[in-house]
Structure formats: structure tokens, C-alpha cells
Amino acid sequence: MQRLILFLALFITASFAVPAPQSDDSKAETTRLESENNGVDKYSFAYETSNGISRSEEGELKGGGAEGEGNISVQGTTSWTAPDGKKYELSFTADETGYHPTFKLVA
Ligand SMILES: *[C@@H]1O[C@H](CO)[C@@H](O)[C@H](O)[C@H]1NC(C)=O
Numbered sequence: 001m002q003r004l005i006l007f008l009a010l011f012i013t014a015s016f017a018v019p020a021p022q023s024d025d026s027k028a029e030t031t032r033l034e035s036e037n038n039g040v041d042k043y044s045f046a047y048e049t050s051n052g053i054s055r056s057e058e059g060e061l062k063g064g065g066a067e068g069e070g071n072i073s074v075q076g077t078t079s080w081t082a083p084d085g086k087k088y089e090l091s092f093t094a095d096e097t098g099y100h101p102t103f104k105l106v107a
Helices: 002-017
Strands: 030-037 042-049 054-062 071-081 087-095 098-105
Touching: none
Parallel strands: none
Antiparallel strands: 030 042, 042 054, 054 071, 071 087, 087 098
16 A cells, blocks of 8 residues: 555656646747848848747848949847747847847847
8 A cells, every 4th residue: 555655656746747848849830921122222021930939130232333232231130939938039230241140038
């Protein structure tokens, strides 16, 4: 009888120790999608997913002139909730001076 009680106590403790299942990212859906492109010198897009990812970016051709040569200046942000339950955000700018990311813990 004592063995049975010990077994049950271990079983119950073990079942509470099992972590809750993570959300299934493979079933995530796009909940918002916007995209613009003027076909010449500007674009932007933004989207969000049901599993908490959001992403946006905009770019612009600067100093193009008549030859269509110039430098593209881009800025963007993406954020997501990691398996540790915390929300992270990566922002960046990219232009002729390089790629400049900023990474931070949001919440
Ligand atoms: C693009 O960037 C390069 C490198 O900094 C620079 O030499 C060039 O003048 C830029 N072009 C324009 C059109 O601003």
C-alpha cells in the first residue's frame, strides 16, 4: 500500500512537472499583410502572424538622378515571442554605410 501511495505521489508530481506544450508555429497564419511599391524609388511592407511575429520594412532610393543610380536606404523592425516567453525586437537601418542592427528585449 505504501508503495502504491509513493508511486501515485511520484506520478502526480511528474505530471505537474511536464511543461505546457508550445504553440505550434507550423499552424501560424498571416493576420495582416500590407505591401506598397511605387515601382520607382520606394517600397514598404508589413505583416503580422497569429503566433506573435511582426515585421515591417521600408526602403527608398536616394540620390538616383536621371541614370537611376543611387543608394537604397532601408529601415525595418521585426519582433517575436521566444520560447522563453519574452518578446524581442530587432530593428535595423541599412544604407551605403552598412547594416546597423539594434536588438532589444521588449517585455
Ligand atoms: C552612394 O554611396 C557611396 C558610398 O558612400 C557614395 O560614394 C555615392 O556618392 C553615393 N551615391 C549617391 C547617389 O548618393
